[in-house]
Amino acid sequence: MNKVMEKLISLHDLDVMISDLANKDISRQEKKLGLYPEAAVAELRKMRDQLASTIDRKHRDMYDRLAGHYGNAVVPVVNQRCSGCLTQLPTAFFASPDRNDQVVTCPSCGRFIYWCD
Numbered sequence: 001m002n003k004v005m006e007k008l009i010s011l012h013d014l015d016v017m018i019s020d021l022a023n024k025d026i027s028r029q030e031k032k033l034g035l036y037p038e039a040a041v042a043e044l045r046k047m048r049d050q051l052a053s054t055i056d057r058k059h060r061d062m063y064d065r066l067a068g069h070y071g072n073a074v075v076p077v078v079n080q081r082c083s084g085c086l087t088q089l090p091t092a093f094f095a096s097p098d099r100n101d102q103v104v105t106c107p108s109c110g111r112f113i114y115w116c117d
């Protein structure tokens with residue numbers, strides 16, 4: 001897989017974890033268990049910032065804009081559709097055997113897309 005895409009997927013995963021831990025209900029449950037979600041969130045934010053600093057500005061800015069607009073900037077392709085907007089992708093997208101070796105965006109919503117198969 002393309003290194004930038006790998007980093008964008010990891011960035012997305014960290015954002016989901018940070019969002020989950022910042023969720024008040026989850027945070028309350030973790031405190032009952034004696035865990036400290038604030039410390040985990042701070043650590044995850046540090047990891048996120050470090051990872052984000054290794055991504056080129058163009059892709060990082062695109063990611064931030066998409067995440068701000070949609071909530072998720074990186075989505076998998078499922079049944080030849082972008083799982084973000086459910087648009088059927090053009091067949092040309094599937095012709096390339098090395099499609100995950102490039103940074104690909106959905107022609108409809110603009111999210112970063114990747115193939116799991």
Ligand SMILES: [Zn+2]
Nearest residue numbers: 082085106109
């Ligand atoms: Zn889309």
